[in-house]
Amino acid sequence: MTIAANLAARLEGVVGSSRVLASEAELLGYAIEDCLPAAAVRPSCSEEVCEVVRFAAAEKLGVVCCGSRSKLQMGMQAQRYDVALDLCALAQIAHYDEADLTLSVDAGMRLEALSKVLAAKRQFVPLAVPCLATSTVGGSVVSGIDSMLRLQYGTARDFLVGAEFVDGTGRTCKSGGRVVKNVTGYDIHKLLIGSLGTLAAITRLNFRTFPLPETSAGALTGFSSAEAALAFRRELLGSGLPFSCVELFDGQFSSLLDGELGRLKDLGFAPLKAGGWSLYTAFAGEEAVVRRMKSEVENRSARAAAKSFEMLEEQRNEWLGDALRESFDWLRHAARGVVIVRISQKQFATQGPKLFLSNPSSSGWRSALLMSGSGTVMLALLPEEENESGREEMLCSVREILAQGNTGENTAKLLHAPAWVKAHCNVWGDLRGDFLLMQRVKAAFDPARVFSPGRFVGGI
Amino acid sequence: MDPALIHELKALLGPANVLSTREDLMLYEFDGSVEKGRPDVVVFPHTTEDVARIVKLANRFAVPIVGRGAGTGLSGGALARGGGVMLVFARMNRILELDLENCRAVVQPGVVNLEITRAVEHAGLYFAPDPSSQKSCTIGGNVAENSGGPHTLASGLTTNHVTALELVLPDAEIVRVGNRHGDSTGYDLCGLLVGSEGTLALVTEITVKLTRKAELVKTLLAVFDAVGDASRTVAEITARGITPAACEMLDGWTLAVIENYLRAGFPRDSAAVLLLEVEGLREAAESQAAAIDEICRANHAREVRTARDAQDRDLLWKGRKNALGAMGRLAPSNYVLDGVIPRSKLPEALERIHEIGTSAGFRIGNIFHAGDGNLHPIILFDPRDKEQFARAIATAEQIIRMCVSLGGSLTGEHGVGMEKNELMTLLFSDADFDLMRRIHDAFNPDSSLNPGKIFPVSKGCGEIRVGRHSKTAETRA
Numbered sequence: 001m002t003i004a005a006n007l008a009a010r011l012e013g014v015v016g017s018s019r020v021l022a023s024e025a026e027l028l029g030y031a032i033e034d035c036l037p038a039a040a041v042r043p044s045c046s047e048e049v050c051e052v053v054r055f056a057a058a059e060k061l062g063v064v065c066c067g068s069r070s071k072l073q074m075g076m077q078a079q080r081y082d083v084a085l086d087l088c089a090l091a092q093i094a095h096y097d098e099a100d101l102t103l104s105v106d107a108g109m110r111l112e113a114l115s116k117v118l119a120a121k122r123q124f125v126p127l128a129v130p131c132l133a134t135s136t137v138g139g140s141v142v143s144g145i146d147s148m149l150r151l152q153y154g155t156a157r158d159f160l161v162g163a164e165f166v167d168g169t170g171r172t173c174k175s176g177g178r179v180v181k182n183v184t185g186y187d188i189h190k191l192l193i194g195s196l197g198t199l200a201a202i203t204r205l206n207f208r209t210f211p212l213p214e215t216s217a218g219a220l221t222g223f224s225s226a227e228a229a230l231a232f233r234r235e236l237l238g239s240g241l242p243f244s245c246v247e248l249f250d251g252q253f254s255s256l257l258d259g260e261l262g263r264l265k266d267l268g269f270a271p272l273k274a275g276g277w278s279l280y281t282a283f284a285g286e287e288a289v290v291r292r293m294k295s296e297v298e299n300r301s302a303r304a305a306a307k308s309f310e311m312l313e314e315q316r317n318e319w320l321g322d323a324l325r326e327s328f329d330w331l332r333h334a335a336r337g338v339v340i341v342r343i344s345q346k347q348f349a350t351q352g353p354k355l356f357l358s359n360p361s362s363s364g365w366r367s368a369l370l371m372s373g374s375g376t377v378m379l380a381l382l383p384e385e386e387n388e389s390g391r392e393e394m395l396c397s398v399r400e401i402l403a404q405g406n407t408g409e410n411t412a413k414l415l416h417a418p419a420w421v422k423a424h425c426n427v428w429g430d431l432r433g434d435f436l437l438m439q440r441v442k443a444a445f446d447p448a449r450v451f452s453p454g455r456f457v458g459g460i
Numbered sequence: 461m462d463p464a465l466i467h468e469l470k471a472l473l474g475p476a477n478v479l480s481t482r483e484d485l486m487l488y489e490f491d492g493s494v495e496k497g498r499p500d501v502v503v504f505p506h507t508t509e510d511v512a513r514i515v516k517l518a519n520r521f522a523v524p525i526v527g528r529g530a531g532t533g534l535s536g537g538a539l540a541r542g543g544g545v546m547l548v549f550a551r552m553n554r555i556l557e558l559d560l561e562n563c564r565a566v567v568q569p570g571v572v573n574l575e576i577t578r579a580v581e582h583a584g585l586y587f588a589p590d591p592s593s594q595k596s597c598t599i600g601g602n603v604a605e606n607s608g609g610p611h612t613l614a615s616g617l618t619t620n621h622v623t624a625l626e627l628v629l630p631d632a633e634i635v636r637v638g639n640r641h642g643d644s645t646g647y648d649l650c651g652l653l654v655g656s657e658g659t660l661a662l663v664t665e666i667t668v669k670l671t672r673k674a675e676l677v678k679t680l681l682a683v684f685d686a687v688g689d690a691s692r693t694v695a696e697i698t699a700r701g702i703t704p705a706a707c708e709m710l711d712g713w714t715l716a717v718i719e720n721y722l723r724a725g726f727p728r729d730s731a732a733v734l735l736l737e738v739e740g741l742r743e744a745a746e747s748q749a750a751a752i753d754e755i756c757r758a759n760h761a762r763e764v765r766t767a768r769d770a771q772d773r774d775l776l777w778k779g780r781k782n783a784l785g786a787m788g789r790l791a792p793s794n795y796v797l798d799g800v801i802p803r804s805k806l807p808e809a810l811e812r813i814h815e816i817g818t819s820a821g822f823r824i825g826n827i828f829h830a831g832d833g834n835l836h837p838i839i840l841f842d843p844r845d846k847e848q849f850a851r852a853i854a855t856a857e858q859i860i861r862m863c864v865s866l867g868g869s870l871t872g873e874h875g876v877g878m879e880k881n882e883l884m885t886l887l888f889s890d891a892d893f894d895l896m897r898r899i900h901d902a903f904n905p906d907s908s909l910n911p912g913k914i915f916p917v918s919k920g921c922g923e924i925r926v927g928r929h930s931k932t933a934e935t936r937a
Contacts, residue, residue: 099698100802100833184869185884188652211700292743438649441899
């Protein structure tokens with residue numbers, strides 16, 4: 001019996017054979033880059049999660065928690081990847097007090113399924129993340145991936161009110177509660193957000209829910225130059241107007257976006273008019289608020305001498321909003337060897353792409369840039385063709401972007417990249433003075449380094 | 461306390477920055493709670509380096525350290541439960557930087573909460589967390605306790621408005637966590653530190669978010685003849701998906717006391733009032749105010765009036781924020797509780813508080829953040845009467861237990877401190893405490909910072925080891 005088969009057999013002893021996957025075909029879906037686990041386990045309850053983690057800790061195994069696996073390739077390769085702990089079977093709503101606007105939901109529940117339940121009560125959780133149709137609640141939180149509604153609702157940090165999870169010793173722990181205001185004990189659940197599964201296996205998350213807005217709309221304003229577009233963005237963000245998102249993108253991004261939206265042509269989608277630099281704004285609320293926002297954006301666009309302006313009514317706004325939300329996903333599949341860097345900078349940064357790249361175009365690759373109103377920038381490099389000299393040039397550019405993006409209080413990290421790029425770059429950006437504290441926090445949660453060893457900042 | 465430590469502290473900071481006489485120390489043995497704990501020496505650092513040097517000295521003499529702001533806390537968080545060095549941040553009170561365009565301010569911990577707003581209001585900005593003590597409490601204390609206030613309903617607690625911290629760790633190392641954008645890479649240490657009640661590190665610099673003032677603010681006062689009608693109104697406002705900027709409830713008895721003292725314009729003959737505020741775009745604020753008006757009237761409000769102007773609004777808020785001062789006229793002491801319940805349970809919770817108070821022989825006032833289910837029952841008592849004091853403590857515990865039984869929590873904004881650490885076992889298991897203790901030890905392995913807080917110190921599950929620095933915890937005053 002091989003080591004892998006032996007491990008699978010022993011895991012079957014822990015959780016039962018129906019909960020363990022061990023064939024290569026099944027395990028392919030759990031690959032991180034080209035590395036497969038020896039087994040995948042799908043526990044049916046948090047007690048089984050505890051059993052698996054205790055077993056892994058005793059056997060010094062590496063466990064990678066996952067949900068729908070849409071963001072499994074984020075971060076570095078695990079130093080040990082023995083078991084994929086698939087939490088998709090934990091998919092119930094444990095508690096929903098619609099009158100209190102609070103929710104307790106299993107980590108493996110899909111966001112789309114959750115949204116349907118909440119929408120029936122005219123509520124939602126503002127996790128507008130890429131891969132929305134398949135993402136689980138837990139994966140969306142633990143990946144730290146940006147929500148398109150961050151400008152208005154903040155990150156999960158602002159509406160996650162509690163969590164239950166299994167720590168590295170295999171015990172179920174909790175933090176926070178199910179009320180909207182609570183300062184009892186340490187806010188441990190905040191540490192789990194964006195931790196890439198390196199601290200614990202999250203089994204349940206408690207959220208504050210929000211009322212669905214009565215109506216929504218959006219607008220697309222086109223500019224001939226980056227400077228004019230950035231100045232307009234600056235004006236809108238400084239206006240105090242309640243935008244749900246303000247997304248600025250360059251011409252290359254715009255043409256890729258048009259291509260992505262082209263699949264909707266049969267449904268009546270007309271190509272975007274903008275081209276050049278475009279600013280997408282969205283707003284939601286009562287009818288009167290949306291009316292006012294429309295007129296504000298239209299008037300301000302006219303005053304800014306925009307090259308083009310389009311008010312996006314319901315369906316068209318929804319299509320464009322969805323496509324922008326999903327941009328991480330379609331960009332990474334837009335070509336072989338795509339690299340996506342996420343940069344966090346001042347909200348009012350006036351620099352365009354030159355901040356990150358001295359030469360934003362190359363014969364070997366194209367760059368596409370999306371700048372969110374919250375100050376985060378997604379910069380994608382799309383290789384024209386993969387060859388040795390192209391790779392070298394690409395690597396130099398990625399390193400330059402990471403170096404530029406990690407200056408001062410700015411941070412830059414690789415959201416997506418092929419293995420050969422990750423192997424030669426610092427995926428999470430530079431280590432800072434608080435890294436020692438992070439190592440200690442990791443040790444407190446996971447003393448045996450069971451969870452995703454080596455995948456996170458500084459190889460934690 | 462070793463006199464050599466006091467001598468060295470004076471040499472380090474100058475005699476004007478060190479207090480060690482009994483009379484001086486007595487001023488620092490209280491905060492706004494009913495707890496008590498006297499430090500052995502009080503020091504006033506001026507810089508982060510001062511703080512690091514004080515920590516080194518305290519370590520050498522193996523005495524615990526407690527950070528303190530203005531001492532307005534309500535859970536004993538800034539009391540020296542095990543004696544030792546009290547580090548008062550009152551003289552680290554400078555606003556270091558204002559980045560108005562990016563809505564950020566960098567401040568020292570001793571800056572008074574309201575001073576941040578005063579420094580930026582000319583630019584149409586303000587600092588959103590607004591505890592009732594905002595005229596005197598410091599931002600460092602707000603960070604330690606993760607303070608709230610009436611307007612946290614829409615804008616969140618202190619943690620939602622802090623993006624970076626500079627820390628002095630118990631080994632005197634200076635570390636920065638978070639960044640200006642609130643988007644640093646790695647674990648959210650800033651999120652962990654805010655609300656850790658000074659048990660993990662001493663905070664010496666804070667980067668806060670500034671919020672843009674709304675286009676329109678409307679303040680409404682709804683008057684009810686039955687408490688149940690007022691609490692049902694709150695539940696309905698919440699269930700209808702309306703999120704006011706603030707939604708405060710004051711019961712009729714408390715109102716009369718406030719009105720007699722402050723003349724804020726509250727009715728003297730009502731059962732309860734709701735003080736509600738909506739803000740945002742003109743269109744949004746007006747439609748929300750109209751919807752709230754309708755809900756109030758449907759729930760039998762006898763009057764709903766809107767503040768006529770800023771002066772009228774300020775007067776109503778003055779009444780709310782100075783309510784505790786007004787209550788102070790009725791009894792030698794008052795015990796302000798802090799519990800949280802799901803908002804849908806508000807009518808039931810208020811009835812239960814009334815029952816508990818009646819059976820304990822106390823008239824309990826209620827002034828609280830109804831919109832987020834954060835109750836603040838106020839028990840008036842005489843601490844000189846030991847039986848009455850013990851009864852007040854037991855009544856408080858009963859009310860907090862009731863909050864937990866309704867699915868709520870121990871504290872919404874005052875913190876656990878040494879007021880509720882023994883009640884933590886109502887919510888947390890051995891495994892929870894074990895993880896919390898490991899996190900505590902990752903920062904503060906010897907319990908030299910603020911020992912005897914948050915964790916239960918009595919026998920039972922979750923007992924935390926008391927480190928080499930701390931004396932045996934004092935019992936309640």
